[in-house]
Amino acid sequence: MAAATTIEAPNRRDFLFLATGAVGAVGVAALAWPFIDQMNPDASTLALSSIEVDIGAIPVGQIVTVKWRGGPVFVRHRTAKEIEEAQNVQLSELRDPQTDAQRVQKPEWLIVSGICTHLGCVPIGHEGKYEGWFCPCHGSMYDTSGRIRQGPAPLNLAVPEYKFLSDTKVKIG
Amino acid sequence: MIRFKTKALASAALAFAFAGGVALAQETAEQPKPPRETWSFGGMTGGFDKAQLQRGFQVYKEVCSSCHPMTIPFRTLSQPGGPEFTEDQVKALAASYQVTSPEPNEKGEIFKRPGTPADNFPRPDGYPNDQAAAATFGKAPPDMNLLAKARKYERGFPWFVFDALPGLQYQEMGADYIHAILNGYTHPDDLQWNLYYPGHKIAMPQPISDGAVEYKDGTPKTLDNYSKDIAAFLSWVAEPNLNERRRMGLGVMIFMFVLAGLLYFTKKRVWEKAH
């Protein structure tokens, strides 16, 4: 083509072309962000990312399941026997060694995530050999401190961030 | 010949259009347009005035809220670009309302509990739905969550063209409408006659007058101030992201002018040898 042969191919290092390309690339990247960020949790979801639980009405020995960030959290009012069992375990016996004191703020209240660390099922309370929790999916057993003792799960039940606002009120998250 | 006919046709069409415009103007002579006020959130760089929104919220809470629902979450009152109450203020405010829990309690009962910032403002007491409100007022008071965007008035040619142009743009019609309605009760013997309401017969009797709300910041307690503050507040309620939108828009505009300029010169460079 005559036009093509009489024109030198644009010099790629030409500053103008480089600048235009760079500014264009910045624009595309900036435009992409809203389209990525829109999939993140929205304001209404974030507003529910912490909850306040009234624990005053939970009798000793009971487990109450509350919904937090779309999943279950167990609030367990432990009996003296359960506390004693949890505290007297040797760390060497544990797959994921943690003392009971590391897992609770007040010994009578155990607050753990209700998601089995194996594959995400919800374990059943007061069941299994250790009378903590038993996961019906693959038989993982947790003790009264929510620590994994037997079965395929690798880790203890997670302890969410929480704070006692008063003797009867806990803020989770 | 052809040219003559075309011109005749065009001028005939123009004459008809003009006649129509005049007829329309005469029809609407008794229906004045809401006066255009100056708003802090108008123009290209304008944004909401925090203090004005806080006063506007006070007017909503003490006056409007007894009849009008406003379905927005309490938490938005503390978000940037709004009245920006503190989170503790919003928490206390939310707790002062009783809201119906979306999920039943362990006994399966629907129950009421103090609100949290994540909850929506509950509907006015006594009017659990629009039907109940309509039964009382004859017409359900509209939800105020989008009111400022849901109200406009005809500007007519050529104003509607100018309203789109940079520097002249006019997006605050809703605020002007609300402000005008609140100032439009000009027949003292008929509390449901409004100068600016289309057809003048309005279901809402005059809701507010001088001195009705006790402002804490020393702003004069006049109807004009109340109606400006509530109009500004409702504009924010309808468009809570306006400040962010304007800020982002200015950045995008500057960027696009730079990019378009660069592309123009690149285009010239590429084409200079082709001609």
Added chain:
Amino acid sequence: MSGPSTYVPKSAIGRWFESRLPVMGLMHSSFVSFPVPRNLNYMWTFGAILSFMLIAQIITGVVLAMHYIPSATEAFTSINDNIMRDVNYGWLIRYMHTNGASLFFLACYFHMLRGLYYGSYKAPRELLWIIGVVIYLLMVGTAFLGYVLPWGSMSFAGATVITSLVTAIPVVGVPIAHWLWGGFAIGGPTLTRFFSLHYLLPFVIAAMVGLHVWAVHVTGQNNPDGVEVQNAERDTVPFTPYATIKDLFAVAVWFILYAWLIFFIPNYLLDADNYNIANPLVTPAHVVPEWYLLPFYAILRAIPNKLMGVIALLASIVVLAFIPWLDRNPVKSAKYRPAYRLFFWVFVAICIGLGWIGSQEPNDTMSLVARILTAGYFGFFLVIMPVLSFTEKTKPVPVSIADAVLAKKPAAAA
């Protein structure tokens, strides 16, 4: 003109791939080496702008569908409360989509008027033009379906008015309307099916755009002088970099307009009534479609008979498909057709006039003007075009594109 590709990949992997699936060669011959008439003006950048708008609408639409709930009870709040208030940048994406529809139509009208002015519908581009008319019809359908989704009071009124057009059909009209609605009026079932179809149609448009682009690559582009390319070396320049950079610049300018709408006057083109939730028992005081459908709405209202009005409405778009055979003048470009050029601008004025009347409340004066303008609209296609085909005294047309370019710039050396 775009014959078999001469593209040879540089790398061995490229050659291996190309001999099995010549995608790169197709792209190369379509968007790199494709010969572009060198006399194109900026009216020829609307193809690129439209492609950009289609992509923008599809991306923003897919994203909005992640948050939108197509149900009569939740559609309105999912947009106005969830997307506009809570979703990260939801307000931005929603305003991009609604204003994008308007700009899509605006660009489309420039593109269509360009074709009408420069005779781009004439042989050998009749099929290219007809595919374009089909795309336009699909766009109207998609825009209408999309307008219903926010479930505002104008959505509801618009859906009612437009679907009720079928009731003009004798005997089967009402059963067809019930079939469209999935009920005895617009309601929840209507909304969900409209959502489904609104998601489907853009992809049909994209496929038709593929055919449209294919067709233009077979015949080559028309140009402001309306003379076909005779010598590719003298008359054309390669698509890349020449057309590419010009299109990119035009898209950037268009984006400034787009950004102005989105960020500064996002509700200017929207109907305030659509921020009120749909109420089957109340119709808004002043039912109007979006601006881009106003001329057709005016034609519908201009005819006092229901069935004839619907027929006129359809005919006003369908007539476009027949203009390659209504205008038989061998000269393509209006540049060399003074009478046609004059009538073209009158036609543009008629369309704008119809649009304005479509936005006004109907009264006797308006109806009369609407009827005159409707007659003018059809007269342009059915009378002016055929008559000018044979009677118009055209100006001399340049021999080639290169001659036309040189005539404009005598000092420049090609």
